[in-house]
Amino acid sequence: MSAFLRSLGVRHPLIQAPMSGSNTPALVSAVSAAGALGSLGAGYLEPQSLLDQAAQIRAATNQPFALNLFVLPDDFVVDEAQVDAIRRRLDALMESEGLAVRTERPARWAPRFSDQLAALREARPAVASFAFDLLDHTQVRELQARGIRVVGTATSVAEARAWAARGADAVSVQGAEAGGHRGTFLHAPEEAMVGLFALVPLAVAAVDVPVIAAGGIMDGRGMVAAEVLGADASQLGTAFLACPESAAAEAWKRDLLQAQDHRVGTIYSFSGRAARGLRNRFVEAMQPFAGELPPYPVLNALTAPLRRAAAAAGRGDLLSEWCGQAAALVRPMPAAELVRVLMEEYAAARCTAA
Ligand SMILES: Cc1cc2nc3c(=O)[nH]c(=O)nc-3n(C[C@H](O)[C@H](O)[C@H](O)COP(=O)(O)O)c2cc1C
Incomplete structure (x- = not known):
């Protein structure tokens, strides 16, 4: 069970990873309505589109969701x-x-990051997650002051520590297995290709905030494995790519x-x-x-x-x-059904692990 997600009212210890370019408001709202946390990767969206898509998610569900940005310079x-x-x-x-x-x-x-961040603050999702670099202290505090939890992406223990030191509410550790862009910002990418089995327990020992596990998790067994290693929740991207809503x-x-x-x-x-x-x-x-x-x-x-x-x-x-x-291992099925199947597998694998 995820302490972090539970504190937001999310039932399952499961996050659908942000997937810029592939996610849709329909995917995010279906996942959130099914009791997990849907995330909209908004890295490629201009501010107005970010606001429009957040409104579409809200129109489809009253459950919490996440918005995600790539931290980049403006120019x-x-x-x-x-x-x-x-x-x-x-x-x-x-x-x-x-x-x-x-x-x-x-x-x-690319869209100007500072404008995207302003739009995200206005959209006020339950969670804002970030990749490619750190926010500064003020940016983290301004989001939290609006009731938005901040999650930073880390591909090494050093990056997890850096996000925790900036005041992030949780760290999403991205194992080398993960699909999509590497979030790496403190190292050359090839020097931060740490497998999730190594990265989760190392990060859990290094930081005081909840650690979310991402990379190569495709079913409930993987979610339990991440939990046994100390992860607070699992974040799955590729598993949701073949959904009709993707x-x-x-x-x-x-x-x-x-x-x-x-x-x-x-x-x-x-x-x-x-x-x-x-x-x-x-x-x-x-x-x-x-x-x-x-x-x-x-x-x-x-x-x-x-x-x-x-x-x-x-x-x-x-x-x-x-x-x-x-x-x-991807399974093409509607997102709500995938959440249900994942949670059934998770419950079964948890019994076996206990
Ligand atoms: C198609 C695709 C797009 C992605 N886009 C983003 C993104 O916009 N922001 C982000 O933080 N992570 C992004 N990721 C990475 C995910 O957050 C996560 O680390 C990854 O999906 C986990 O590995 P998995 O795909 O094996 O489940 C993306 C992943 C995929 C597969």
Whole structure:
């Protein structure tokens, strides 16, 4: 049982992970209404969309939910020559793959974080979670003053300590198994690839706040394993990707079912930041240009129209198919049903463990 989630009125020790680009208000509200904590990854949303989507969740359920942001600077310095060079590579790849889409230079590389944070404060979710960096003390206190609990993402014990020192109410530890972008901010990503079995007990010993376990958990057994290691709750992302309420492209959902573990790797070539997903045709084709990639969020913005076009064309092999190492255990079913199945498995596995 999760002390952290219970204090919010959430019945189950289960969090549906924020999944920017793949989550929808329908997914989040279905999970929250089913007694777990739904999270909306709002990292790619402009402030007004964040507010609109939070309102949609509220219209569908009166249960608590979380909003999640990527902590980024408001402005980015860009190497224009590097941008031009990678655009030529990407456009040539699209041409050779027969997709009539080309990179575009966006008006802004990413939404301004300070504006997103202001919108999040206004939206007033029960929980605000953050990845990619720390908030400062004032930002943490301002959220808490509005009754919003703050959760920080950590991929190492040092990062868990750093969030606890900033006053976070809980820390979500992201094991190396986890799908999507690495939250790492104090280390090079490859130096913070700690497996969840190591990371949970280490973090639990290091900080006084509840530790949430994320990475490779696909069923109730995994939730119990995380709990036995000291986790207060489990956060599952990939497990919810194949739900009908998820916005992941159909080709991506299909590919998840056949994901071979050796093809799930760390990928930089879609976004310029380490992320776990399927090593598909796009990833292989961009491999020779690994040293030429602009950093996040620049590359992420440049590939956005390509990924949209690939999804529309049913080309999973050209799209960022983020997923955790245990992706092949995914079960396509409505989110509320998945919560129910997970909790039944959790109860059964708990009896066995006791
Ligand atoms: C498609 C996808 C998108 C993700 N987007 C976010 C995000 O926006 N913010 C965030 O903090 N974590 C994000 N994550 C990471 C999750 O919070 C979590 O660490 C991860 O899903 C756990 O591993 P699992 O996918 O094996 O369950 C994402 C994960 C996936 C699979």
